[in-house]
Amino acid sequence: MISLTSPIRTRAHNWPAGAKLLSLCVATAVLFAIKDVPAQVLVFALVIALYTIPGRDFLAAGFRQLRLLWPFVLIVGLWHLWTGEFALGASVVLRMLSAVGLANLVTMTTRLSDMIDVVKAVTVPLRWFGLSSRVLEFAIALVIRLTPVLVERGGQLSQSWKARSRKAPNWRIILPFTVLALDDADYVAEALRARGGFNTKEDT
Amino acid sequence: MKMQRVTNQQDSQAANTLRLVDVSYDVDGRTILDRVSCELTASRIGVVGRNGSGKSTLARLLAGLVSPTRGELHVNGLDLAKDRKAALDEVGILFQNPDHQIIFPTVEEEIAFGLRQQGYSKNEAARTTSATLSDFGKSHWSEAHISALSQGQKHLVCMMAIIAMKPRLIILDEPFTGLDIPTKAQLTRYLRRYQGGLLHITHDPSDLSGYEQIVWLEGGTVRSIGDARSVMTAYEMEMAKLGGLDDISDLTH
Numbered sequence: 001m002i003s004l005t006s007p008i009r010t011r012a013h014n015w016p017a018g019a020k021l022l023s024l025c026v027a028t029a030v031l032f033a034i035k036d037v038p039a040q041v042l043v044f045a046l047v048i049a050l051y052t053i054p055g056r057d058f059l060a061a062g063f064r065q066l067r068l069l070w071p072f073v074l075i076v077g078l079w080h081l082w083t084g085e086f087a088l089g090a091s092v093v094l095r096m097l098s099a100v101g102l103a104n105l106v107t108m109t110t111r112l113s114d115m116i117d118v119v120k121a122v123t124v125p126l127r128w129f130g131l132s133s134r135v136l137e138f139a140i141a142l143v144i145r146l147t148p149v150l151v152e153r154g155g156q157l158s159q160s161w162k163a164r165s166r167k168a169p170n171w172r173i174i175l176p177f178t179v180l181a182l183d184d185a186d187y188v189a190e191a192l193r194a195r196g197g198f199n200t201k202e203d204t
Numbered sequence: 205m206k207m208q209r210v211t212n213q214q215d216s217q218a219a220n221t222l223r224l225v226d227v228s229y230d231v232d233g234r235t236i237l238d239r240v241s242c243e244l245t246a247s248r249i250g251v252v253g254r255n256g257s258g259k260s261t262l263a264r265l266l267a268g269l270v271s272p273t274r275g276e277l278h279v280n281g282l283d284l285a286k287d288r289k290a291a292l293d294e295v296g297i298l299f300q301n302p303d304h305q306i307i308f309p310t311v312e313e314e315i316a317f318g319l320r321q322q323g324y325s326k327n328e329a330a331r332t333t334s335a336t337l338s339d340f341g342k343s344h345w346s347e348a349h350i351s352a353l354s355q356g357q358k359h360l361v362c363m364m365a366i367i368a369m370k371p372r373l374i375i376l377d378e379p380f381t382g383l384d385i386p387t388k389a390q391l392t393r394y395l396r397r398y399q400g401g402l403l404h405i406t407h408d409p410s411d412l413s414g415y416e417q418i419v420w421l422e423g424g425t426v427r428s429i430g431d432a433r434s435v436m437t438a439y440e441m442e443m444a445k446l447g448g449l450d451d452i453s454d455l456t457h
Contacts, residue, residue: 004309005309005310005349007347007348007349007352009347111310111313112308112309112310112313113308113313113316113317117326138307141307141308142307144309145306145307145308145309148351149303184304187299187301187304188304188307190264190269190299190304191297191299191304191305191307192307193269193288194267194269194296194297195292195296195317195318195321195365195369196288196289196292196318196321196322197288
């Protein structure tokens with residue numbers, strides 16, 4: 001199970017989730033307004049500085065999340081090297097790193113249930129049209145919750161494969177994996193139903 | 205139709221009345237439970253039987269997670285498959301795999317979830333969550349991440365999440381399978397303290413020491429029901445006898 005929220009307590013953990021998300025919106029808009037490279041460098045340095053405040057472990061955890069971006073950095077970087085627009089390329093890459101870095105900072109310092117409360121508040125208009133926002137709220141929690149479970153399932157399947165084969169697991173693992181995933185989904189749905197499912201008493 | 209009626213009640217723990225009238229449950233034309241009728245009132249109920257005898261199906265029916273194909277089933281006079289809102293206060297269920305049950309990444313969020321589902325406000329849910337944790341001597345767990353917990357600890361989180369909701373009956377669907385002996389003993393100790401009723405599904409007789417009533421299922425029907433000691437003695441003898449046979453070869457079931 002992945003937990004996106006950092007277990008290292010920071011002061012930002014206590015700030016309201018809505019305010020953090022709103023600031024993130026503003027900061028991202030500002031990032032797009034900044035055109036020159038030195039200013040982007042400065043902003044990125046600031047983002048890194050924010051990561052260092054809670055300590056080395058927090059910085060390392062943040063860095064691990066940002067590492068996911070490397071293919072994008074590579075593609076954008078190579079493209080701009082190809083077209084010769086070095087300044088533009090540097091600006092785009094830095095902007096992307098700063099924006100995702102800030103977003104990740106909000107994720108790391110906000111509890112999932114607080115984040116879902118914000119979704120609930122923002123989706124009030126959906127309820128005016130009779131649509132239940134609870135489905136959306138649950139979907140967010142469950143994707144975060146079940147992604148690592150599925151990764152583990154895939155790992156178990158490929159181990160069973162390797163235990164009886166000299167070849168590496170191939171596409172034939174996809175169907176059993178899908179079946180296992182559906183089976184897991186059934187169990188989770190049942191456990192969810194056991195604790196009230198989408199209908200809560202506050203709705204009535 | 206044969207209705208077997210059993211009553212037993214201990215003073216300290218709340219008793220629950222389970223009433224099944226001609227309950228059948230089919231999946232894809234296959235009958236899992238076949239016209240089960242019984243009524244029992246007790247605070248500690250055990251359900252034993254071999255794999256495929258219909259134990260887990262009975263648990264899901266009692267929790268109201270599925271409706272019977274035929275027949276009627278009431279827990280404390282309520283049809284929980286229809287009345288899902290009442291079901292939250294009436295019955296909680298603990299499954300075998302905590303990873304199928306835990307939805308949130310931290311302990312306190314997971315415990316608070318069920319309470320919010322019951323209609324508590326955010327503050328009330330937070331208060332009850334911390335009261336539950338401190339009752340278990342686990343206040344230091346509140347912000348712990350589920351990913352950092354051992355399998356036994358995850359089981360305890362599931363248990364605390366259900367106990368916090370204070371249902372009148374907790375159904376345990378073989379929750380301790382695969383746990384080591386000390387972990388199982390510790391979890392059993394936490395369960396014993398529960399003031400509400402317990403219905404424990406297992407094939408291990410040692411799980412049911414101190415239980416009052418036992419239902420023994422076989423092939424989707426009630427083989428025997430009644431006082432724990434007599435049913436358990438008969439069950440253990442039968443299981444030992446079957447252990448000497450080779451009915452594992454049979455494909456007709």
